[in-house]
Amino acid sequence: MSARLFLLQRLTALILAPLVLVHLGVIIYAVRNGLSAGEILERTRGSLGWAAFYGGFVLTVSAHGAIGLRSILIEWGGQGRRSATAIGWAAGSLLLVLGLRAVWAVTGGGA
């Protein structure tokens, strides 16, 4: 991969590491009193903090996943650079749209 993709892949990994740890921590904390949609929404709805946290999560995952998928397609999928890049963009865009929609659903007014 090019130097710029390499940099972006490493930077997003750097950002993702603490985000994943917090996410896992919240999962463990959240199920302590039983897991319900109502409880989750009570914590997240209207919260700018959670919107920023998961919005950032979705942004970095979209970039990181797309770059990784592009490499896998080239190395193991037998794809050329151009088609792998196109599929990477498509997958990243899909992750971004679906992810942001989900973040909006739990933190905003509802989907």
Added chain:
Amino acid sequence: MSQNAGIEVRVWRGGAEGRYQTFRAPRRENQTVLDIVTWIQREADPTLSYRFACRVGVCGSCAMTVNGKPRWTCRTHVSKVASGGRLTIAPLRNLAVIRDLATDMAPFFEKWRRARGRFEAAISRDDPLVPVSPESPERRAADAAIECINCAVCHAACDVVAWRGDYLGPAALNRAWAAWNDVRDGDRVGVLAAATSEAGCGNCHSHQSCAEHCPVGIDPTRSIAGLKCAGLMALLRGEL
């Protein structure tokens, strides 16, 4: 194994498509794999194609796959690698087979060129010599990478080269690392730009097969890691 019993040797015959042919060669003391191949060509089948020159581990031309691993055959003793008294000798992986044990090395050396492995002089022969301290960190890094004999053993050992044929590979990138650390080079940023290109160091998975198999003890994975780091820093400084 008794020396008189001989040794069963399976040798690849043909090009990309071919088959193994079995020979029985005499065992001798201190015998190398290259000795065996040479015996087969001289005494059993003169049509066997293979490549060698110096026979003492300097020229890097006799590398082959021996019992599944890439090795320099002139310095590989049969006693160290003949498992169960048998040898299987094939051409190097990741290079097109010309015939039998001889591979086409041209794409391998083309990658050296694409990795900007050639020294670019910054001064002319009329200028005074540039002093380079052997103790400087750059020179120490270059020294650790400089003794490569171009045998392509690391290139054959690398899984990433097997996955994507355009990957510059450990040997060319190791050379780029030496060039990057040569303060006399007139285009060090050019070296870094070539080494961090789409087919460059960013593709290395750090499997370390290159370092594991390098016959002269170079660690190309370390060189590639150095290029990754230098590339990132140069990019952040806006030099790339």
